Amino acid sequence: MFRIRRIYDNTLAIDREAIEQVQQILRSQFSAISESEITSLAQKLSNPLKYRFRTILFIADDMKLRVKGFALLNHAPDLGFCFLDFISVDPKAAASGVGGALYERVRDEARTLGDNGIFMECLPDDPKICQEEATVKQSRARLRFYERYGALPIIHTAYETPLKPEYDCPPYLVFDDLGSGQPLARATAREVVRAILIRKYGKACPAGYIEMVVASFADDPVQRRGPRYIKKEPIKVHPVKSLEKLIGLIVNEKHDIHHIRERGYVEAPVRIASILKGIEPTGLFERLPARHFSERHIKKVHDPKFVDYLNQVCTSLEPGKSVYPYVFPIRNAARPPKDLPVRAGYYCIDTFTPLNRNAYRAAKGAVDCALTAAQLLEKGYRLSYALVRPPGHHAESRVFGGFCYFNSAGIAANYLSREGRVAVLDIDYHHGNGTQDIFYQRNDVLTLSIHGHPSFAYPYFSGFSEEVGEGAGRGFNRNYPLPEALDGIGYRPVLARALKRIRAFKPHFLVVALGLDPAKNDPTGTWSLSGADFEENGRMLGNLRLPTLVVQEGGYRTRSLGTNARHFFLGLWTGMHGNNRR
Template sequence: MFRIRRIYDDLRPVNRDALVQVQQILREQFPALNPADIDKIPELLRNPLKHGFRAILYVAENQRGQVRGFALLSYDPELGFAYLDYISAAKATTGGGIGGALYEHVREEALALGAVGIFFECLPDDPALCRDATILKQNQARLKFYEKYGALPIIGTSYETPLKPGDDNPPYLVLDPLGQPGLLCRERARPIVRAILERRYGHLCSPGYIQMVVDSFGDDPVRLRPPRYGKQPRAAAVPRLGRTRKIALVVNDRHAIHHVRERGYVESPVRIRSILRELEATSLFENLAPRDYPERFLTSVHARDYVEYFKRVCRNLPAGKSVYPYVFPLRNAARPPVELAVRAGYYCIDTFTPLNRNAWDAAKRSVDCALTAADALLEGYRLAYALVRPPGHHAERRVFGGFCYFNNAAIAAQLLSAHGSVAILDIDYHHGNGQQVIFYERADVLTVSLHGHPRFAYPYFSGFEDETGEGVGKGFNLNLPLPEQLDGVQYLEALHKALKRIGRFRPTYLVVSLGLDTAKGDPTGTWSLAARDFERVGRAVGALRLPTLVVQEGGYRNRVIGINARNFFVGLWQGALSEAEVAPSNSQARKVRP
C-alpha cells in the first residue's frame, strides 16, 4: 500500500526526509546524473521560478513514510508547457502501480495548469539507434507504458541527433498532449524546444546544436509517431480532474447513530441530509470514503485520560440512555468520583452536551472523516470538505462541550502541520475555543476566529480580543468578537481582516471550521447572513488560493442550511479554482543526455 502526496517545500522534517530519499533514488537510478542536479532539488521547491520553471514534486510513500517512488514535473508559465524531469520507483520496488499512479498525478496537474502538454525524453526503441538488445527491450517497455496515455515521440526532427557522431541511444522528445484536441503548431513548438535544450542541457549543447534542432521543427503542426504498441491510447489519455478541479467530499457515514431525541437538542441528523441534498445539485464534488485512523491521532491533541474516559463511559452506558454533566469540580478536582456518569463534569464545559452509547463511535468517525479529507490535500486535492457531525470546535485538550467531543479541525490541522504551516479560520457563530486552547502556545499553527462577542454568545468564557497566544505562540491567535446584530456587509469587513492576517502568515494549508449558524434565523445565533453572503464568504476564502480543508461545525436552521452550504462552496470553488493556477512499476526512470 502506498499514497501519493505532493511536497511543497523542505521546511518540515517529514518533507526533508522525503527529499533525502528522493535524492537517494536519483543517485541509484541515475548514476550518470550530475550531483549538482540532485543537490538543487530542494532549492527548486523553495525558489520555483529561479530556473525558469515551477517545480512540482510528488512522492509515493508507504505507511512507514518510506519513499517508494517520485515524479518531478517542471512547468513554464510563460510558454505554457510542462516538462517531466524524472519519474522513478525506488531500486528495490517492483510493480505495485507506483509508476502509473505518479504519472496520472502529474498529468492531472499539468492539465489543470493549462499546459499544452507534457514533454520528456525517452531512450529509443529503434534498433538502429540502440545497439544493446537488453537496453532496447527496456526502452520498448518504457515507451509502451507512455503510449497507453497517448504520449508519443515527436517525429520528423533532428532531436535524436547525437551530440557526438556515433553515440548510441540518443533520446526521443516525447509529447503527451493530455488528451486535448488539436495539434501543436510549429511556432509554439520551437520556443518550447529551445527552452528545454537551453535550460536543461545548455552546459552540454552548443548554441549551434540547439539552433539546428530548433530549426528542424519544420512540420506545422508537429507530427507524433503513430502508436506502435496498440491501436489507440486507452481512456486514461484524457486525465480526470478530480484532485485539481473537484472538492473532495468525505461524509460521516455513522453520524445518524448519534441521534439525541430530546427537546431542544438541535444538532440532529437532518442537518447532514439537508446539506447533502443541495451539494448533489452541483458538479463540484468527488466523494471519498472515510478511512479508519488509529487512536493516536486523537491523543495528538487531546489528553489521554480524557480520551480513555470518554471511550469507557460511552461503552458502559445502556442503549438509548443519555447522561448530562451536572457536577463540576470547583473543589477537589484531583479526587474525581468513582461513578463515571458523575465524573462527566470533570471533562465538560456545559450541561447540555450528553454522553451516550453511540457518542464515541460517531465522534471517532468524524475524526476519521476530517483526517481522510486532510490526507486528500496531501495527495493533491486543492479543496476538501469533511461533512461531519458531531462537530468539534468547542472540544479542548481535555474537555468536551457545545455538542463537540473531539476537535476534528484541530486533529486534521495537527496532521497537516507535519507537512507545512497551518492556519485555522473559524467562521462559526460561536468562538472556536478548542483550537485556541490546543494551539495557544504554538507558532506553526495560526488560529483565527470570527464569532459573537462572549458577552452574549457561547461559550462566554473565551474569544476576547486580548487572547493572542502565549510563549512562542504570542501573536498567533486572533479573535474578532463581533456585535450581536450583524449583516453580511459588516461580516465581510471583519472577514477581510482575518484573511489579511492569514495572508501575512503565509501558511501552506488552510483549515476552515465552517459554521452555518451565522445565517438569518438560526436558533443559536443572532446574525442575518443570507445565501448570497455565504457565496461571498466562500469566494473570499478561496481567493487565498491555498490547499483548503473545510470541516463542518454548527448551523441549525435546517430549512436553509443546505442552500447556504451550497452557496459557500460555489464561492469557494470559484475563488480558488475557476481561474487559478492549480497549485497544492518498475522504474520508469529516463536517462537524460549524458
C-alpha cells in the first residue's frame, strides 16, 4: 500500500523526513547529479523564483512514511511548460504501480497548471550512441513505460549532441502532449529548449552550444519518433487524487447525544446531517474516524478548574435534566457557590446555554475531531474539516456560552502552534470572543473575526475594532464589526482586508472558524449571503494556499446549510488547487 502526496516545503517534520529520503535516493540512484543540487532541494521548494523553475515534488510513501518513489517536476510559469527532472521508484516497489501512479499525478498537475505538455530527458536506447549495455537496457524499459502514455522522443534535432565529444549516452528530449493530439510548434519548442538548457545546465554548456541546439529544431511542427515498444493506442489515464487534493473530513459521530428540545434551542443535530448531505456528493472529501485525545490538550487552553467543573457537573446531572445559569458573580467573583448547578453562572456568559449529562461528552468529542483534523495537516493534507457540534468559538479560557463549551478551533490552533505560526480567521456571524480571549496576549497566533457589530449581535460586549490584543499580543488580534444589513458584495472587501493581514503575518497554518449563519434568512443573523457568496469567500481563502483546518461553528437555517457548505468548500478547494498555484 502507498499514497501519493505533494511536498510543498520543509516546514513540517513529516516533510523534512521525506525530503531527506528523496535526497538519499538521488545520491544512490543518480550518480551524475551533484551534491549541491541534491542539498538545494528544500530551498528550491520554498524559494522557486531564485531558480527560475517552480519545483514541484510528489512522493509515494507507505503508512510508516517510507518513501517508495518520487517525481520531481519543474514548472516554468513564464513559458507555460513542465520539465520532468526525475522520476524514481524503489526497485522493491516497481511492480506495485508506484511509477505509474506518480507519472499520472505529474500529468494531472501539468493539466491543472494549464500546460500543453511535459518535456523530459531519457538516456538513449540506441547502442550506436550509448556504449553502456546496462544503460541501453534500462532506457528501453523507461521509454516503453513512457510510450504507454504517448510520450515519445523528439527527432531530427541536435538535442542528443553531447556537451563534450568524449561524453557517452547523450539524452533524448521526450515530449508528452498529455493526450491532446496537438502538434508541437517549432517556435514553442525552441523557446522551451533554450529555457531547459539555460536553466538546467547553465554554464556547463560550451559557447555556441545552446543556439546550435535551438536552431536544429527545424521541423514545424516538431516531429516525434514512432512507437517502438507499445503498438496499441496510448492508455487512457485516470487522474490520481493525491493526498493534498483530498479534504480530510472528521465528523463528531456522537454529537446527537447533546440534544436540547426546550426553549427553541436551534443548535440541533439535524445541522450535521444537512451539511453532510450537501458536501459528500462533491467527491472532494475523505471521511476518517476521530482519534481520542487526552484532556491535557483542553487544559492547555482552558482553565483546568473550569474543565474539571464542567466534567463534574455534567456527570452529576440526571439524564434528561438541563441546568441553565441564572445567577452571575458580578459582586464577588472570587467566591463561587458550593452547589454545582448554582455555580454554572460563575462559568457562563448567558442564560440560554444549558448544562446536561452529555454536554461535556459532546464537547470533548468535538475537540477530538478538531485535533484529529489538525493532525491531518501534519500528515500531508492541505485541507481538513472538523464537522462538529456543539460549536466552540464563544468558549473563553474559563467560561462557556453561546451554545459553546470548549473552544475546538482554539484548542486545534494551540496544538498546531507547536509547528509554527497560526492564523485563526472566524467568519461566523457572531464575534469569536472565546478565541480572542484565549490568544489575546500571544503573538504566535493571529486572531481575526468578521462579525455583526456588538451593538446588535451576540455576544454584545466584545468584538469592537479597538480590541487589538495586550502585552506581547498587541497588534495580533483584529476585529471587523459590520453593519446589520449586509450582502456578499459588501462582505468581500472586508474579507480581503483580513486576508491581507494574514499574508503579512506569514503563518504556517490557517484555522477557519466556519459559520454558515451569515446566510440569508438564518434565524440568528441579519445578513443575506448566498451560496455564490460562500463559494467566492471560500475561493479567496483557498488562494492563501496555506494548510487549512476548517472547524464548524454556527449556521442554523437547515434548509440552506448543505447548499452553502457545498459552495464554500468548492470555492476553498478551487482556490487552493486552481491554475495559479504556488
